[in-house]
Amino acid sequence: MTTRTLYLFGSAAPPVFDIAHVIEEAQTRGWDVCLGLTPTAAEWLEDGLDGLAALTGHPVRSRYKRPGEPDVWPKADAILVAPATFNTVNAWAQGLTDRFVVGVVAEGIGKGIPMATMPCVNAAYVQHRAFERSVQELREMGVQVLYGEGGFVPNQPGEKRPYPWERALDAMDALLPLSGA
Template sequence: MTEPNAPEKKPFLYVVVCACGIAGHVGRLIAAAQERHWDVGVIATPQGLGFLDTEAIQAQTGYPIRSAWRTPGEARPLPPADAIAVAPATFNTVNKWAAGISDTLALGVLCEAYGMGIPTAVLPYLNTAQAAHPAYRRSLDQLREMDVRIGSYEPHRPKAGGGADRFRWEEALELLEPRLPG
């Protein structure tokens, strides 16, 4: 039973951020999630951390950005996830995740999420040359089999970066919405 004046517990969203040029705009996803009454914590790949304004993100979320494993006995800095959004997701992360490789905290969280039944959405951000690689197509198929929802971003030209204007951060929330307990 909830106490009469106790604040309602908001669902908690992990946002996993990978190393790519648009990662610095992840605040857009955080703001969209918060507008939908989510609490948010960010987990960055080790290389992704360098693309982020950590002070701004920590101020926006109220939580530290995680990128490394905790030491034994260290307190958990984030509550358990009710859902996970991987945005932006690189070629490397998509392929390692689908293969079950857990060599970073971010990948460990993603690999474990499947077994825990945590709803997960991924917004890949890569170029057409990477997307043409057969391993990437197999990885997307594997993630779909794992019931991961995959965003609709169309890859950009190699060496062009870009496409940030076409990257719909909110799509992660739209993909997760129907999978959340109501």
């Protein structure tokens, strides 16, 4: 069986606390997972970062490497950005690459890497006009945005419900099917 390399990038939204389970599920689907986190998400998961690195077999990254340092991850076959916060979606669409996660996916568009994102935003955030423009911008750049019917549907502020991780992983499998199975 051929292994595909998935960069899984998470922002600081409650579903990021389920990331170990998501990594395990992706691995059962034939993905070699490299985990990247926004700085706040890395802070939230700080106590478990060593365990997540052991689970993936790769260092967890939340910052750019220094010039001249070797890349510690294999080349990505596909990238999933989930959960993607209001801030991450807007920064990515606008090309604001001060954070490692956003920088990699912004460059990934130009490299033609298959990518999907599933936002995790509440209904109050999506009332801001920038969000819909950003979703449209990412779609026009070829990113599969799992938002709305068939993806993430915004909840009311403070409402808790399951995040549809299966849909995100199914989208990645559809973007880059496993060969040699």
